[in-house]
Amino acid sequence: FGRPWIFIRGVPxxxxxxxxxxxxxxxxxxxxxxxxxxxxxxxxxxxxxRTSNTPGRTQELNYFVPEGYSGAGGDLPPMAxxxxxxxxxxxxxxxxxxxxxxLVFDYLRGRATLKRxxxxxxxxxxIKKNDxxxxxxxxxxxxxxxIVLTKTDKIKEAGVPRLxxxxxxxxxxxxxxxxxxxxxxxxxxxxLDELRQAILDTIS
Ligand code: GTP
Ligand code: MG
Numbered sequence: 001f002g003r004p005w006i007f008i009r010g011v012p013x014x015x016x017x018x019x020x021x022x023x024x025x026x027x028x029x030x031x032x033x034x035x036x037x038x039x040x041x042x043x044x045x046x047x048x049x050r051t052s053n054t055p056g057r058t059q060e061l062n063y064f065v066p067e068g069y070s071g072a073g074g075d076l077p078p079m080a081x082x083x084x085x086x087x088x089x090x091x092x093x094x095x096x097x098x099x100x101x102x103l104v105f106d107y108l109r110g111r112a113t114l115k116r117x118x119x120x121x122x123x124x125x126x127i128k129k130n131d132x133x134x135x136x137x138x139x140x141x142x143x144x145x146x147i148v149l150t151k152t153d154k155i156k157e158a159g160v161p162r163l164x165x166x167x168x169x170x171x172x173x174x175x176x177x178x179x180x181x182x183x184x185x186x187x188x189x190x191x192l193d194e195l196r197q198a199i200l201d202t203i204s
Pocket of ligand 1: 029030031032033034035036037038050051052053054055056057058059084085086087150151152153154184185186187188
């Protein structure tokens with residue numbers, strides 16, 4: 001990850017997807033869970049993916065790649081990180097929410113080069129019904145996913161191990177779930193090395 005990453009494309013609907021090429025790692029989760037912040041923290045570039053206090057910030061599938069990623073002999077394998085619109089944001093107009101949800105679900109279901117989905121769960125809230133729906137879809141489509149707890153700086157440090165084990169128990173019987181969970185804080189830089197390594201292991 002130790003090189004500049006660049007934004008290459010925003011995809012408002014599936015016909016604008018780039019041709020399948022580099023392996024893709026996508027970040028999914030409820031609105032405001034911290035997807036864009038986590039991508040920025042991973043690549044060490046605060047303003048790369050746009051973040052906001054207001055849910056519904058990210059409205060397209062946004063593709064990020066390491067600079068020069070398609071060139072031979074790079075230090076990173078060809079890959080793209082895909083930031084996604086959040087689901088479960090009740091305040092946006094219904095048609096908008098429906099369009100984002102359709103985009104996210106269709107992409108997750110049908111992308112051959114999608115290697116792993118990181119499903120982000122807010123440490124304060126745990127897995128909700130709409131998260132379960134996404135996990136069901138990924139299980140059904142046999143798309144590998146791994147749970148990442150976000151914003152662990154917002155809960156007591158002593159509560160993190162228990163949250164991890166409770167969440168692990170909830171996904172234990174899910175066929176496409178990677179059993180290991182990662183606890184992160186983009187704010188405090190926690191869990192980032194672990195997540196970077198997991199991503200590299202997945203795509204190499
Ligand atoms: P949408 O694009 O709207 O779906 O949201 P998102 O999941 O991309 O969330 P985003 O990264 O925009 O972050 C939402 C809010 O949470 C922002 O105000 C962030 O500053 C805050 N946030 C993100 N990560 C952390 C974290 O690790 N700790 C704390 N305390 N706040 C965080
Ligand atoms: Mg976002």
